[in-house]
Amino acid sequence: MTTTSVRRNFDAGKRPAITIRGLKKTFGGATLYDGLDLDIPSGRFISVFGPNGCGKSTLINLISGLIPIDGGEILFDGRAVKDVTIGYVFQNYRDALFPWMSARDNIDYPLKVRGMAPAERQRRVDELIAQFEVGFDLRSRPSDLSGGQQQLVSILRALAPKPEVMFLDEPFSALDYEMTLFIREKLQTVFQQTGVTMLLVSHDLEEAVYLADHVLLLTKRPTAVADIVDVTASRPRTDATLSDPAFIACKASSLAIFQREVRR
DSSP: OOTTSOOSSOOTTSOEEEEEEEEEEEETTEEEEEEEEEEEETTOEEEEEOSTTSOHHHHHHHHTTSSOOSEEEEEETTBOGGGSOEEEEOSOHHHHSOTTSOHHHHHHHHHHHTTOOHHHHHHHHHHHHHHTTOOSOTTSOGGGSOHHHHHHHHHHHHHTTOOSEEEEESTTTTSOHHHHHHHHHHHHHHHHHHOOEEEEEOSOHHHHHHHOSEEEEEOSSSBOEEEEEEOOOOSSOOGGGGGOHHHHHHHHHHHHHHHHHHHO
């Protein structure tokens, strides 16, 4: 892909998981989104990247219903967000977890809210614990866990109800490198095994490209789609991917588009 060929949407033919039409949002009289149209395809990993202040996190918060929209429509395969099972991993995991609950009870919480039987809830939590190779004591409260452990609990909680769409708002920003690599690998495995649609907001371009099928690049405010880069590097991705020509080309294209938008 060249930086002179601008795409405003994903390839046709793939059923959209999320349809956005005429999205409008203002803050304090300043326009952030003014009529954004976007179809996010089902079963893909999308990384959202763009200039500081362009509204990357705000976009997924609007889509997930955490922030009300001022105009337009957002549908999940024709349904409102209230009728969709979503998972959300927050950047600030310390505030996202319930401090009075054990780590295990935090993971179990969305299942309990849905009225799932105790035995079924236990099986699902145990399944996630095994899948992510959790080695720390889940009877501990969040305050007794390291930052990486707390974020892992947040991810397991988001995955517990088997979401149709998973939102990740800079989930690695406060983690050390070792834990980042571990969780990144596990998320990739979950994505490949389940095919859940994932939207990741990241300030790290290498990370954004590494995880994604597509990189959604945004403009400055009022924010629109600057371009979309398809990541053609094969999966599963490993350390060797970082030197793969396809990965390097996707990262270079994304960087060129980002720099173009920053300079405008």
